[in-house]
Each structure stands twice: as structure tokens, then as C-alpha cells.
């Protein structure tokens with residue numbers, strides 16, 4: 001292949017690298033009103049009154065909007081296809097505020113100074129309510145977080161809102177209790193993952209203006225331009241045809257921008273004033289008033305016979321969706337299905353879940369989308385099981401994992417076409433030097449090195465729901481324009497989709513021009529999330545190019561000749577990964593560093609191996625942050641305690657050792673050129689692989705993230721294990 | 730107050746508010762390469778040079794550059810391309826939002842080190858955060874860039 005499977009440079013590389021003005025705030029009109037939001041200082045309260053008299057006296061103030069000024073139509077900000085599984089539990093501004101950070105007023109003025117001054121002069125009086133802060137106590141709490149009569153769900157999601165239950169459900173295959181009774185070892189533990197912030201470098205931002213026909217134009221740093229159009233239309237109560245959404249270059253998303261965050265505030269101001277308006281979140285606002293990963297507590301029961309055949313797996317997840325249900329009913333499903341499916345030799349599996357509301361910031365989408373949490377739980381339990389069985393953890397996996405050709409009940413009954421997981425495990429084992437290093441090596445009287453492993457899978461798009469279209473057109477001079485609606489958020493999808501087009505049409509890359517998304521001009525696409533772009537949009541591109549080729553063969557080539565195609569896949573073939581960590585632990589302080597992480601990935605055919613490698617390296621390092629220090633937590637009043645990079649530490653280049661990545665490529669017959677997805681699977685293995693290494697170093701199982709030096713030290717002290725592995729030496 | 734300064738070899742005389750930050754000053758003049766990633770001087774995205782030395786423009790008042798020389802990535806187009814080619818080869822610019830600050834510091838490092846070690850590179854650039862790349866591809870690119878530059882000198 002000439003362009004596919006080549007490490008071609010990104011088509012936008014040089015403009016990004018020379019700092020051209022290509023991001024949302026670089027393009028904003030100079031005369032935009034500055035928009036800011038007054039946020040609730042209370043975790044749960046009802047607004048008695050908002051007095052704007054003093055604030056509006058400030059010179060330069062254009063308007064201040066409150067709950068009295070917004071349409072009374074509930075909606076969800078989750079960027080999902082209609083009808084969204086997330087409940088309609090929001091208004092743009094509500095009289096009830098449900099977490100510290102919930103918006104109470106939107107202020108717009110001609111300068112930032114004026115707006116800041118005005119925000120301080122808005123007087124709000126409240127009826128304080130008793131907040132629900134602990135997810136374990138949320139169910140049937142005497143405070144009901146969503147008592148409103150117009151709360152709405154689109155389908156059966158197991159919702160009982162009066163009990164603070166956002167969603168619940170169950171799934172089973174086989175008779176678990178019967179299988180457990182035949183097991184000779186059973187691990188039964190609870191694993192706890194915390195909320196994390198996506199922490200993309202470009203914070204949330206958008207601007208809006210009326211166009212020549214009086215329509216509303218929203219320009220936003222988003223992963224979901226078409227969902228923004230639909231959701232904004234609902235929230236603002238205007239027809240979808242009155243809105244146009246433009247997506248410039250995006251400075252990272254990781255799921256954070258799969259939810260509307262900033263868009264509606266300037267949009268409402270533009271609607272009310274007829275003037276351009278812009279809102280840029282600062283970092284603290286991005287931490288405290290956007291969406292995070294769902295905190296989950298997952299009970300895993302897993303049992304095996306003496307020979308190490310896993311007979312039964314049971315998982316029960318409690319997920320904390322925070323004050324609003326964005327992505328709540330869907331992320332939780334992945335915590336069971338995308339973990340248990342790995343062990344398809346098990347005779348029986350059962351998965352039950354509850355998603356509860358609390359008065360904390362709403363959770364949302366973050367790379368991995370629940371699978372990350374489930375993988376930490378199940379893979380940790382499998383490592384504990386190998387310990388009880390005294391069996392090599394890799395051996396235990398090779399005995400029990402799914403294979404190509406398997407039909408997997410836990411994976412929605414899909415048949416797996418391509419699964420080179422055994423080869424991934426084998427290659428990773430050699431790369432990390434498992435046989436030499438497992439379980440640990442002492443390198444000084446107080447320092448120890450140990451290794452750990454985990455495997456993972458994800459999906460490639462949402463079957464039958466994700467829908468993508470592409471249009472190719474011949475232009476004068478013999479080049480092609482490729483129109484897509486998928487949103488490149490830094491992942492390089494504009495480039496890889498152009499690679500597919502060039503390959504299909506048999507031309508050079510420089511003959512393909514890709515436009516960024518404008519809902520007035522681009523063909524419909526559900527958006528860039530759920531690892532869908534390469535697999536789903538890619539297939540739409542291939543189909544459109546094949547069609548255009550047929551036309552060229554029949555009629556010859558001439559400008560304006562074009563072809564379009566739409567694609568939606570009935571299946572979601574999983575990419576796979578095996579991850580191996582080597583850590584160094586200081587036994588006196590508990591300080592633990594990842595000295596090396598090896599990831600071996602199957603994403604089918606990597607369309608662009610350089611970009612796939614960087615996606616993997618980046619995902620692994622985010623995963624290391626999640627494992628060791630990233631932690632959203634709240635004080636007893638419900639205020640988030642870490643709202644800057646000073647307190648919420650993400651890995652710097654000094655914090656991670658070597659990250660080495662290899663591919664063990666399979667060929668997925670339903671994907672474009674044999675490709676599957678890559679974006680999300682890569683974040684799933686670090687937490688369990690590092691927890692495993694910590695166990696191998698110090699004899700302790702940490703079942704709660706993050707595994708900070710302090711927790712390691714305190715756990716060692718409490719358990720008085722006196723570092724059994726070291727003593728054995 | 731009024732300030733006079735040279736930015737990317739052009740003289741600017743401007744009336745400014747005394748509390749205006751350098752980052753907002755240069756962006757308002759159209760130097761949009763300068764990015765903001767935090768409110769706490771932690772991310773390095775806003776790096777520019779004042780009198781050839783890297784500074785965090787989010788933490789310097791514009792008033793401080795009165796009669797001084799400011800350089801942003803727009804003023805180093807050729808040098809940026811030279812580094813950029815190595816980064817692009819590795820696919821190291823994902824979203825690219827951190828790139829301008831990173832390249833400003835790589836170019837500053839080049840003035841101090843002929844052939845930095847891996848450790849030198851990691852230390853020097855420790856303040857430049859990137860959430861997309863995991864840093865490995867950046868390191869590969871920077872090592873190759875210095876390798877070549879070293880040989881050329």
C-alpha cells in the first residue's frame with residue numbers, strides 16, 4: 001500500500017508547529033462581548049432571589065441573565081445521538097443549584113474587567129439544602145437531587161430519579177452461582193477508581209455571532225459539531241436550521257469535548273443581544289465546572305478451578321454521575337462488558353450496576369469511558385487470582401482469554417474476527433524481560449524493582465448508532481476535496497482519512513484537500529468519540545471514493561464529479577492491548593516510579609503507524625497519571641479541592657520513564673483497509689499493571705486509585721507486612 | 730501608561746493598562762501563537778523570549794517589557810520549521826496546542842547546549858506540559874534535531 005499503513009506527516013503539521021492562528025480563540029471576532037458565569041458556592045441550594053441592580057450599574061455591562069431568562073426546556077449536554085440515553089435533567093440556568101460550580105448567572109460586557117466587577121456585585125440569597133456527597137449514601141437519601149416535575153428520560157435506563165438513581169441494569173449468561181460452587185479459588189473484592197480530569201491543554205471555549213440571515217453561528221472547540229447543533233437548538237428553543245456550528249482546530253479533547261460545556265453561554269448572549277460573544281474557561285473552571293471521568297466502585301467476584309480455568313465472573317458497579325446524568329447510563333455498561341468479554345472461556349458471567357446522582361460535578365466522557373474503570377477492577381482481580389493459584393499471571397490469561405472466531409455473550413453477542421491478544425502478550429513479555437524480572441528484583445537495600453501486567457480491549461464505534469458520511473469531489477486541476485463531519489481534535493483524523501482517500505483513489509496525498517467541520521457544509525457525522533473515527537468515518541470515506549472511482553471509469557474525470565457515502569456498522573470490533581509496567585519503589589518512603597512501560601497493541605491495520613504510536617504513548621502516560629496521582633476529591637462541604645495543575649498533577653516529562661510501543665497487527669475484515677480503533681484502548685492497562693507491580697514489589701494489593709506514595713507507605717505500615725517479598729530474599 | 734518595545738523586530742508603542750499581562754498584550758497585537766494552558770504558571774504553553782531569554786508570558790506584566798525585545802514563535806518562523814520538521818516526522822504534534830511554547834524552549838535550549846543529553850533535555854523542558862503525546866515522540870524528535878545540529882556545527 002502506498003499511503004495507508006505509512007507514517008505520513010499530519011497535513012496540518014507545519015501550521016500547528018509554526019503557531020498559526022487556527023484554534024477557536026485565535027479566530028474569535030475582536031468585538032466579542034466577554035461572557036462569564038457566576039457559579040454556585042453551595043453544593044445544594046435553591047435560589048431565593050438574584051439581585052442584579054448593583055451589577056448592572058457597572059459601565060460596559062451588556063446583560064446579565066438568570067434562570068428567569070432561559071427557555072424552560074430540559075435537555076442533556078451529553079454529545080450522543082438522539083434519542084440520547086442520558087436523562088434530560090438540565091436547564092441552561094436552573095433555580096436549583098446542584099454542585100459547587102453550577103451556573104447561576106451569565107454576565108456579558110465589553111471588557112473582562114467590567115464583567116469581573118459585575119460578578120462580584122450580583123447578590124444571591126439561597127435556601128440551603130442538605131447535599132449528597134457520598135455515592136454510597138446517595139440511593140434513597142432524604143435529599144432528592146432532581147425533584148423537578150419535567151425531568152425526562154428517553155427510554156428504559158432503569159431510572160428511579162426520586163431515589164437518586166440515574167440508571168440501573170443487569171446482564172447475565174450462564175448460571176454464576178452454580179459455577180462458583182465448582183470453583184476451588186474465588187477472589188471477591190471491591191475496587192475503587194476516582195474521578196479524573198481530562199486536562200487537555202486547550203480549555204473549553206466558544207464564541208457565537210449572528211450571520212447575515214440572522215442565524216446563530218457557534219464556533220467551538222468540540223468533538224461533536226452536529227450534536228452541538230441539535231442540543232443547542234433544544235436548549236435555546238429555536239429550530240436546528242437556525243444554527244450553524246463551526247469547529248476549528250481543537251487543542252485536545254479526550255472526551256471532555258464530547259459534552260457541551262461552554263457553548264450555550266455565549267450563544268444565549270448572542271441570541272438576547274444580537275451581538276458576538278465569547279467565553280473562554282480558565283483552568284480552574286475547567287477543573288470544577290465541566291465533566292470528569294465517572295468515579296466507580298466495582299465489586300468483582302471471580303473463581304477458577306485448580307487448573308486455572310476461570311469458571312465464573314461477577315461484577316457489580318456503583319457509578320457516581322455527579323449532579324447531572326451526562327453519559328452516566330452508558331459509561332457504566334462498559335465497566336462490565338468491556339472487561340468481562342476478555343475472559344470468554346468463563347462458563348458464566350453476571351453484571352449488575354447502579355448509577356447514582358450526588359451533589360458533585362457532573363461526570364461525563366473521558367477516554368476509555370468506563371472500560372478503564374472496569375479493566376482496573378477485573379485485571380487486578382485476575383492478578384490476585386493468579387496469586388492464589390500460584391500460577392504465572394500471563395499463563396492464567398493465555399488459558400482464559402477470548403480467541404478469533406469466538407462469539408462473546410458479554411460483548412453483545414458479537415463474533416470476534418481478529419484477536420491477536422496471545423501474540424500481544426508474548427511480545428510484551430519479551431520486550432519487558434518478564435521471565436528475568438518477574439516478580440521483583442532488589443536493586444539496593446531500600447529500593448526494589450518489580451513488574452506487573454494487564455490486558456484490555458475497547459470497541460470501534462457504537463454499533464448501529466454512530467453514523468458518518470463523506471463526500472469526495474473532483475476539482476479543477478485534478479485534485480479532490482474530501483468533506484467529512486468527523487472532528488479532528490488533535491488525533492490526526494483529517495490526515496488518516498486523507499490517507500485512506502489517497503489510497504482508494506490511487507493518488508498522492510497532496511491531491512487530497514480536507515476541510516474542517518462546518519455543519520452548513522460538511523456531511524453529517526455523529527462526531528469523534530467512542531473510538532469511531534478511523535473505523536466508521538474511515539469506511540464512509542472508502543465507500544465514497546470507490547463510488548467516485550466507478551463514476552470516473554464510466555464517465556471520465558471532470559470537475560464537480562462527486563460521490564457521497566454514509567456508513568454505520570452493525571458491529572464494533574474490539575482493539576486489544578497488553579500492557580507491562582516495571583516500577584521502582586523506595587521502600588522507606590513508598591515513592592514509586594514507572595521506569596518502563598511496554599504496550600503491545602492490536603488496532604487491526606494501523607493506518608498511520610507514527611500517529612498510532614503517539615496515540616498509544618500518550619494514552620499510556622495519561623493512564624500512569626491516573627494510576628499514581630490524578631485524583632478529583634471534595635472537601636466536606638462539597639467543594640473540589642484540586643482545581644489547578646499545581647494541585648492536580650498530570651505527568652510531566654520527568655515523571656515517566658521509558659514508554660515503548662509495538663504493534664501486533666491483525667486484519668479486521670469489516671474495517672477500512674483492515675483497521676480497528678486505537679484512541680481509547682491505550683489508557684486501560686496502566687492502572688492494573690502498575691497495581692500488580694506494586695503488589696509484586698511490596699506484597700500489598702492497592703484496590704483504590706490513585707496509588708500515591710503516601711497510600712503505599714501507610715498501607716505497608718498498617719498491614720505490617722514488612723515487605724514480605726523483600727524478606728524472602 | 731505608554732510602553733515602547735520591539736516584538737519580532739517591529740517597534741510597538743502602545744497605551745496599556747498597568748495590570749495587563751504580557752500574554753494578553755502580545756495576543757492582542759496578533760501574535761496568536763502564544764497560548765495559555767493554566768492560571769498557575771505550571772504549563773509552559775505561554776513561553777516567549779524577553780531579551781532572548783525564555784519567560785512565562787502569563788506571569789510577566791506587559792509593563793515590564795518597556796524598552797525591551799520580545800520574541801514569539803512568529804518571529805522565528807524558519808527556526809520553528811527546522812525543529813518542526815523533526816517533530817512532524819515523529820507525529821509528535823498531536824493537538825499542537827503545546828507546540829509553540831515547547832519550540833520556544835527548544836530553541837532557547839539550543840543557545841545554551843550544543844549537544845544536550847537526554848537528561849538535559851528532560852530537565853530543561855520539564856515545565857512544558859503536554860497531555861497528548863506522552864513526551865516520547867517529542868524526545869525522539871528533539872534528540873534527532875540536536876544530533877543533526879551538532880553535526881552541522
Ligand code: FES
Pocket residue numbers: 764765766767768769770771772773774775776785786787788
Ligand atoms: S499559561 Fe501556563 S505557564 Fe503560562
Ligand code: FES
Pocket residue numbers: 201251252490821822823824825826827828858859860861862
Ligand atoms: S500535542 Fe496536545 S498538548 Fe501537546
